[in-house]
Amino acid sequence: MALTVSQLVSGYGKLQVLFGVSVEVPRRSVVSIVGPNGAGKTTTLLTVMGVVKPWGGVVALEGRDVTKAPPHEKVELGLALVPEGRRLFTDMTVEENLLMGAYSRRARASMHDSLELVYSLFPRLRERRRQKAGTMSGGEQQMLAIGRALMSRPRVLMIDEPSAGLAPKVAGELFQTIARLRDEMSVVLVEQNVAAAFEISDYVYVIEGGRVAASGTPEELGRDDGVRRIYLGV
Structure with missing residues (x-):
């Protein structure tokens, strides 16, 4: 397995979120993680990344226990997170933002190859590489946020709500690019657009109340009347 999360428990202060x-x-x-607002999807990603400290459980990357490793060590080992809201350096250019993603030792060695990979996946970023990130459209900024994470040469890329605020056509193009990433790495996708996530996923976990309520292939979950009614609206 590229990533194994076992019995992860965490929260904020005294508030337990994951059980x-x-x-x-x-x-x-x-692999997609879906569920209602407040279910614990983002907290799962933040805890796996180490931004939120785990209270219990194990996170293993390529079989190596990284549960207590700080985020920068996990990046060095091949784990990356594209957070919700993009969090770009808006006064820096596209290319400057991308190069900021290649700060780890392993990433610096392959920086030029990584840049070409990002530009091949997102040709618009090449066209706008001298443009300031803050002047770009929402879709272009999301491409840049994913591209910056790719610059770290991840083995596992986690993406939180990539379609938030995007027009359907732009979101559709973005999902197709995310699907192509499986040729290079593993992807963990948290997404409110459940139908779109099902289309590109190999496997799906449904989280509710900080617990895994259901899991299976998109086809298996699509045959589950409860999942179809609550999450797919059919």
């Missing part, structure tokens, strides 16, 4: 979440991410796959 034993377990997720497995095979190599070169897209």
Whole structure:
């Protein structure tokens, strides 16, 4: 497995949010985490990344226990997170933002190859590489946020709500690019657009109340009447 999360428990202050979440991410796959607002999806990603400290459980990257490793060490080992809201350096150019993603030792060695990969996936970023990030459209900024994470040469890329605030056509193009990433790495996708996530995913976890309520392939979950009614609206 590229990433294994076992019985993860965490929260904020005295507020417990996760109650034993377990997720497995095979190599070169897209695994989605879906569920209602406040279910614990973002907290799962933040805890796996180490931004939120785990209270219990194990996070293993390529079989290596990284549960207590700080975020910068996890980046060096091949884990990356595209946070919700993009969090770009708006006064810096596209290319300057991308190069900021290649700060780790491993990433610096492959910086030029990584830049070409990002530009091949997102040709618009090449066209606008001298433009300040803050002047770009929402869709272009989301491309840049993903591109910056790719510059770290991740083995596992986690993306939180990439379609938020995007027009349907732009979001559709973005999902197709995310699907292509499985040729290079594993992807963990948190997404409110459940139908779109199902289309590109190899496996899906449904989180509710800080626990895994259901899991399976998109086809298996699509046959579950409860999942279809609550999450797919059919």
